[in-house]
Each structure stands twice: as C-alpha cells, then as structure tokens.
Amino acid sequence: MAFIKEIFYCVTLLGVQSGGLRFWAKAIVIFTGSAMLIATLALAGLLLWVLVDSRRLISNSHSPSNIMGRPMLFPVTLTHTRVSPVKNQFSHRVLLVGIPIGFRGRIGPFLSIDQDSPAMSRIASLKRLFAWFSFDPVRYLQRGDNEHGLRDKLDLFLRSQNKDPAHWPYAYLMSVPRFLWWERNVVSFWYLYSASQELDAMIMEINNSFDEKRNVLFRLQPEFETPMAKFDFAREPKYLDQQKTVLSLPSLPSARFYKGIWEKHIFASPFEKVEGSISTRFMDPLQASSFNPTDSIANIVSVGLAGESKMVTRISCREPPVDPVNVTTAHLVKSILRWTVPGTLTTPRILFQALKIQYVQSLMKMMNRPVIQPGSVARHPTSIERSLESFWRAFLSRCVESSPESLELTYIPAASISNEHVCILSPPSGTGSPATVKRLTVEVVDPGFYTRVTNYADLWEGILHEQQQKGNCADATSRPLVVSDLQLLRTVIFSFQKRLPPLPREFGLTLPNLLAWCRGSRSEMDSFVLSSTAPSHHPSYAECVLRITLMCRFAMNSASLLWIYGVLARWMLLGPNEVYIEITHSGICGTDEHFVKSTQVLGHEGIGIIKLLGSNVTTVKVGDRVGFGYVRKAGINIAGALGSTVNVILTSVPSAMAQSGMSVAYFLFPTATYPKMRRPCFVLVPQSGTA
Template sequence: MKGLGIALATLFIVLFFFLVRVLLSARRLVSLSDEPQSVIGKPLLFPMIFNHKRFVPVKDQFSNRFLAVGVPVGLRCRIGNLLAVDDMSLDLHCPLGQGWSWKRALSHLSCWFSFDSGRYLHRGHHELDLREKLDGFLRDQNQDPAQWPYAYLLGIPQFLGWSRSVVSWWYLYTEERELDAMILEINNSYDEKRNIFMKVSRVSEQPLKVPECSQTEYLDDYYKVRSVSSLPQSTFYKGTWTKTIFASVFEKVDGLVTNRFMDPLQPASWKPNASFSNMTTIGVSGEVKMATRMTCYGPALDPTQMSSFQLLKFLLQWTVPGILTTAHIIFQALRIHYTGLMKMNVKTPVRTGSVARHATKTEIDLEPFFRAYLANCVEKYPHPIELTYLPCRSFATETITLRSPPCEKDPSNIRHVTIEPTDPAFYTRITNYATIETALNTELLPTGLYADPSSQRLLVSDQALLASILNSPSLKTNPFATNPKDLPNILSWYRTSTTTSFMDDFVSTSDPISRGVYFQIVSKERLINRFALGSEKLLGMYTFLGSCLLRWVVLESLTLDTDLAETSIQMALAGSASYFLVVRVLSVAGRLFFRF
C-alpha cells in the first residue's frame, strides 16, 4: 500500500507541474511552417454532448460528454504547451517492438493535447502532415483534392498519448468556402476503423449571414497564417452512406446511415439547442433503428483568447470525460447486455475497404514470407495470370502486382485474381496449416456470424483460379521427406505434432538467414500462444521477470559462500520452476476462461 501511495503521489506531482506549464506558457499560435499559408477557420475547443437513442428492437437511451478539438487541415502549429498539431519534433509514435522511452514520455508531456497525423485516415506515415494524408486519401477514392482547397478536422486529441475517438469529422470546403463533402472516420471498440467519404447536399437554399468583419484574419504574430471563414449557403447539409463496419456489438453490418450537419465554423452551430450533427441508422426494411444527436455544451473557445483561470477551469472540467469515453461505452454495453435488453454479437472480420486492428510485430514480420510464397507460386505457374495482392490494411497501403512468365508471350489471355487478408492474424494462422488446400478451405469459408454471415477472413476475387495457382504441380515439394532427421528440432516443439506446415516446407528451401528468421518468429508465436494468452506484451513481462530472476541467481552465486550459494541456487531454481509452472497453469486457465 505504501508503494501504491508513493506512485499515486508521484503521478499527481507530475500532472500538477504539467498543468502549471500549460497555464504559465504564452498561448500564442506559432506556425511550424516556413511558408505563408491560407487556411479555413482556426483551432477551437468544442465541448460536446452526445445523445444516443435506440428505437429497435428495444428502446434505450444514454448520453455522454466529451471534448473535441477543431484544427484547420494543413496548419502545423503549436499553441504554447496546450496544443500541438503535426509537430514533427515530437516523438508521439511508438514503433512496434519498442517500449517506453524518456524522449516519448517527454514529448507527450510537452503539450496537453496533440494531433498526430499517423492516427488519421490510413495508419502510419507520421512524416506526412494532415493535408498530405487527406490528399492521398482523396486520390485513393478517385477524387481530385483540388476540388477542396480548404478542410477542417474535428476530432479527439491525444492526452498523454491516450485518445479514444469514436468518430472524427473532416469537413471539406470548395474554393467558394462552402461545405461540399465529408469524411467520417468510424472507429469501433475493437481497434478497427473505416473511412467514409461522401458528398453532401444543401437541406435548404437559405444562406447564413456571415459578419464581414470576421471573414479574414491572421492567426500568428508574423502574419504567415491567414484564416478565412466559411461561407455556408444552407443551415444544414446532409449525406448518406452504407454501413459496412461492425460499429456496435448490438448491430448487424447492414443498412443505411443518414447524416445531417451544420457548418462547425459558424457560431450558429454552437448554440446548445442547435443540432450540430445528427446521425440516423436505418435498417434494411426501412425502419429507424437508432439516432444520435451531437450538440455543443457551450460556444467553441479560442484557446489563444482564454485567460489562465478560464483555461484551468475548462481543462479540469473536460479533460477527464474524454479519457473515460471508452469506459463509459463499455459500461453502457454491459448494462444493455446483462439487463437482458439485447445480446452482444460476435465480432465479424472487416470488409474490404475497412482497416483491421493494429498488427503485432510477429504478424508484420511474417507477412514478407507469405508474400514470397505467393511470388514463388506465380513465378512457377505455367499459364498467363496476374495476381494482385493487398497486404492487410491494418499496417500496409501498398498494392502488389505479380505476373507469371507466360504473360509476356500471351498478354491477351491474362486471367486476373485479387487476394486480400482482412485480419492481421491471418499471417500467424497461415503458418499452422499442413497444406495450402486446408488453408484455403478454412480461410475462405464464410463465418456465418449473425452480424455479417457472409464475412470472410480472406477475400479472393476468383477462388478457383487462386487454388489452381497455389496448387500447381511444380510446387509439390517436401524438403523433409527424404530424411526426417533433417526436421529442425524447433518444429517438433512449437507444433503439436512433427508434421510441418506448407509454409515451413516453403521457407526451408530458402536461404539460411531467412530460415533462421522464420523459425525464430514462429517459435516466438508458439511461446505467446502457449504461455501468454496470445499477448506479446504479456510475454515481454514474463521475459522481464525471468531475466530479473536469472540475474538474482547469478548475483547470489557470486556474493555468498559456497554452501549458502548452493542453497540459494537450489531455492532460485525451485522458484524458477514454480514460476514457469504458474505461468503454464495461468495460460491453461486463461484459455478455458476465454473459451466460455
């Protein structure tokens, strides 16, 4: 208890000095770009109220409040120690395989709120700013970014590296500064997301009156950032999109969603009774299933114009609700489930176009071996084919095109097939199948889950053609068949039997370095599944504890007398055996627990 008290006191002191730095620093906007630029709007703090109401199959409602921050897209800036937007000098991203670092901790402590472009639209590419990522996304949607020279992002910022954003809103404006399109980043509780692009239309033709004096201003002291106001031609704008993401554990992946928006840059949308944003879910039979309404708790605030006392009161009132958003959502879901109102659905694999959960380092490390396997199969295929491979979108955005050698001689008869794993766990599962036939029969099988019965873990445009490519007779090899003693000892341990998988056979014919890397990865994966409940982080904790125990044994043996050292070593070995026995028992108990 004493140690816990010290830890809490230390945390309180750190947060206190963190808050003091925010309040005492000058809150002037400083542009991080050397070039003059023109943006729409300015950084604003939006205290929001979210009201959720369900109509079908049961009636239920709840509300939540959170803080959203709006930033002009393309503006890289800092506002004192309060807000950092696309500050490339900060180390806000933790690469896979790297743990805690002082530099990253100090980066998060340098600003109360931060926007990291790597979290938005497609994951990664932290070297790009928000505007560059937006332009890339629009081009992927076959849209011309020049249609929308202005954009404004409303999202949940990071606080000490933590952020839980259910939806992020991108408002796209034309050259005439009218809202014309929207991008909704939908994030579910399973770390999955889908980016929805939609054109919006006016609900009415009555334009809002914009004060002339507020249309243009400079945001910084050096007159490099020119801000213009929006010029809406309607009070409301509307758009519709098809629901293709497992957004709620109580909903199926079907139906339509209609949205109605107000321009967030106009003070009329900040009134407590104004419908800042409405979202209505409509079932396949046309019934209204649920509706959400978002309103402003008060006017949007310009942080550069707030006094220290106003800012202190605001941060204490609105920072915590944002941190507790996930806990609030989980609580409401459990309440609905355990009161018998509705039953939770099993999560389905994502559909094409969606982004799966973040991949683990093991999954990313195994992907090149599967890619090499596909390339080898295509290279040896005797007919002209073109295989388009889309690596799992949770960590890659590239598209790989592979062509068989006969394509050069017969380009007019090329057959095409596309393959896309929807789940990063595919790369670990694929290493466990004895044959490619078994792998395809399993991975291509529709899940039959209630929320999305046709969902699959592997998406293939032509299953028969893919099976033909991967089952080519020239690929039938078994490098271990001639001499079973050549089977690496590691295989007989990490498999449940001595039978090798087809991926083992393929990699065993490659160069020694690749073989060593592959078997090291799959051995680690076996450790994770056997002892750490499938969690790489938990295995890391085991490794840390084991290394501490080993160091203690070595130190004891060096510092104690011979008899005492032998006794200490025996005790340490007994403790090590007990430790790994407990780990084994916990892993078995964990599997039984998660089975039910």
C-alpha cells in the same frame, strides 16, 4: 516500452532475491503512492505552465499558407437514443477540438497540431510530448504512413478512394485530441471544403472498441428546406500568427445544414449488425456564431435494411465554442477542469453502458466481433504477424513467378500492416498481349491469417477455410481472406507446389523436425520457407512458429503473458554467479565458413548487453556492453575474430559451451567476469546471435 521492461526486470529480480510476500506488499504500496503523488505534482506543474506561458499561435513553417478556420474548442454533449428494437437513452460530455488541416504548429504548451516530424529539434519534440492536448498524424486515417502530416495523409486517402484532392483544397478536423499520453477517440469528423469555400464532403473516421477502424468518405448536399441563419459572410480573411504567414479563410455556406448517407460496413456497436446505412446531417463548424444550444451540430442515424431508424446520436454544443488563443485564463481553467476528465472516461463509460444494457436492464445481448470487411483497417498487428507477412508475400511471388500462364496478381496486405497494393507479374505476361493477361486479386483482411496459415498441413485446404464466410451473427459475409478468382489461385498454387522439392526426412534435432514438433504435424508453409527462402530467414520464421506454439499452449494466445513467462523463467535459471546477456552482434570466424550456406549462421564470438545479474556478480552492471565466446576454454582474441572495426580493452574473453545448432537471442554465462566494450562496434552479423 523498453524502459518499462527494464524496470520490471529489476523489481522482480529484487523480489525473487528478497523473498516473501512482505517485499511485494511494500513495493506495491510504495509504488502506488509514489506514482499518484508524482502524477498529481506533474499535472499541477503542467497546468501551471499552460496557464502562465504564452498561448500565441506559432507555425512551424515560414512559408505562407491559406487554411480554413482556426483552432477552436467545442464543448459538446453526445446523446445516444436507441429506438429499435428496444428504447434506451444515455448521454455524456466530450470536448472536441477543431483544427485546420494544413497548419502545423502549436498554441503554447496547450495545443500541439501536426508536429510529429523527424526534422523537429529536441526542444520542439519535448514541447510536443508534454503538450496538454495534441494531434499526431499517426492516429488518423490510414495506419503505417507515419512519416506524413495530416494534409499528406488526407491526400493519400483521397487518392486511394479514386478522388482528386484538388477538389477539396481546404479541410477542417474535429476530434477528441490526445491528452498528454492518453488517447481514445470513437469518431473523428473531417469537413472537406471546395475551392469556393463551401462544405462539400465529409470523412467519418470510426474507431470501434476492438482497435478496428473504417474511414468513410461521402458527399454532402445542402438542405434548403430549413430556414437560413444569419451567417457572417462579411468576415474577412485574417492572419493568425504574428509573422503573418498563416491566413485563415472564412467558409461560405449556402445552407444551414448539410446531409449525407453512407453504407454501414463496420462493427461499430456490439448491439448492431453490420448492415443497413447511416444517415447524417451536419452544420458547418466554421460558422460557430450561428450555433444554437437547442440545435444539433451533428445528427447521426443508424438505419436498418427496412428503412427504420434504429439508433440516433445527437451532438449538441451547449456552450459557445472557445478560442484558446483569445480566451481568458479563468475561462480556460474552467474549460480544462470541466472537460478534460470526462474525455478520459470514454472507454469506462462505453463499457458500463454495454454491461448495463445486457445484464442489468436485459434489453439486448452483445454479439461476437466479426472479421472486418474489406476496406476497413484491422487491429494493430503483433510482431509475429508482421514477421510472417513477408513469408506469405514471398510465397505468392514465387507462385506467380513460376506460373506458365500470363498472370497479374495483385496482393493487398492487411491494412494495419501496409497500405501498398503489390502487383506481381508472371514472366509470360511481359511478352503477350495485355488483353490475354489473367488478373487475380488476393486480399488479407485479418492480420491473424498470417499466423494461422503457417499451421495448415494442407495449405490449399487452409486457404479454402480462410476465404469461407464465417456466418457470424453480426456479419454473416465476413471472411479473413478475399480471393477474386479461387479456381485461378488454385491452379497457380498447385503448379508451383509440383516444382517444390520435398524436405528430406531426417532424424534428430533438425529445424523441420522442430517445427513439426511445435504444431504436431508438418506444414506446407514450412516446406516452402525452408526450401525456397534464404537460410538467413529461417531462424526468424522458426522463432515465430515457436512463439505461436507457446502462446497457444501456455499463454492463452497472449504475447504479453508469454513475455512475463519468459522473464520468470530467466530468473529461475539465473544462478548467483551468472549474468544474462542479450546478444546484439555475432561474428563469423574461419571455422564457421562451412556453415555460411546452411540454415545456421554460427558465431563463436559475440557482443551483447547485460540484462540481469546474479547476486554475487559485482564487476559489471546491467546495461554494460560485453564481449564473449561460445566455445569452452577458447581464450579467443575477440578483436581479431570480429574484425578490425571492433575495439576492446583486453584480448581474451571468458566462454561457455553452447549446443551446436541452437539459435539464441539471449545467453547465460557461468562466470562473474566479462570484458567491457570500449565503444559501440560494427560486426558481420548485426542480428540476434546464433550458437
């Protein structure tokens, strides 16, 4: 992402300096044509590599392991049939890939499985990056546990559901893999097998179009009413690799179909309310020899509150599953060309069908997205929401720590930010009887709560508003904040706020006044942060509030649009003899000692990286590390000011006047000569500098 931003900086700066629409027209045509040509040649080269290179199965582990099944390609057809309240049907083709959980390795450059590990070599990481299909653990189950593999993430999820992973020692995942750098997966199926090697449970990992997901675990029961097929029970375990470390075990089903049911708690379709249940029926994917083109390997039925069927999704395998290791090159080429492109069109196809149902056929009307229910995983949080979450956590901690009652508060952050449950105990709870300890649970469901809570002038009124049911048409019970005991939370918060010293009323450009100006009024969260947290955290909080204000007023709540505004503003301010520097380090010298305990950490000297250059600047280039001083005509010895670990080429640096008390992450300097750093350095404050 940083590389793309750098290109955006350079191209736009050239456009501004060249002037006129002719430059942009030529740039767009050249860029589009070049990108299409490069992409076509790269895909052709990669496809040739996939076909020519060996497709042997290679394991990353040298220790023996037992798994269920083997990697397989399942060319399936999804048929969606709506039967109530209106009738509608459409179908599309998708390539599902099945992988055994517990195996980490690859099949040549064609398929990479669970290889996202920090311990990988550069060559192995490059092969994984350019694999035609890949399964990365970061995409599956809970978010945030990126350091774990698929098996570890599965075990963590099962424990979070109060289940013992030992009940299901084997698992098999069927999902749409990532194609190069493209990924879009509506649902993934985790088949869980018991120690007796029979299909026993299922996890359906559902991803809606709003970047939300829900992982549903449910048990499966054999359906003995259907006639048994001829299963291959005689198939012996088989080693999949040449080193004989990966042993594939066969499944031992007792029925042809397995059925299960679960309650619906996710807004999976814009035409379906969050109510009712989902009835399912599956075949064992490891018994591919029993597949019939007329059978459904999976049936998923949406059932209403009255028991009526509303929508049926049928997954059928019209062609035999493909073994990528033993398949012929011609068959593999046919499968790649026929099934790769339809998979990339999943999102446009879903959007087209939704618009067709509402605007062309006028059958149904799409509903607004409700807040997710507890247990679901919200959209990916923004950087602002991630930063502000720590302040809300600190607020709850201080409230409990100052409580005179025996209290145990369990704080559950938004699942897309953290999967941990934070237990906070008040001081009296450690001395009394466990039976007398009051218990309180506070769960944040929507990550947007962290930005909204900073804007409430009355914090308790804001909490009341956030925990109220929103009455959404799709889900009338949804709420951004879930509190187990509202009255107890009120008592705890009010008890802490009585002890919280009020912020002094001051005139001028102070941080409390700046925050109040941003939103038009003072906020109780501002009072807490500025009076009860470390001064080093105040600039981060102020930056978040300022960015929220700018997004609301000028950027339609879009962080990306705000970033574009910032880039354009920088170019408008950049003169021909100026450079634009990103501050990476700031030092503290003797004249700053009296500021150390205040709300600012002032550094008269700093180090940064040049991001933009004026048209007359020739002595440095974008990307150079430079040293600088903040005070006009200072002639600072930067090596002495920033410490003995800093290495510079010259002793004095040019400088510019900065307004006292202004927190900055970037700075403009009106000169074209800057000292370059000899090598990376380490200074006292490795953060955004302040002036």
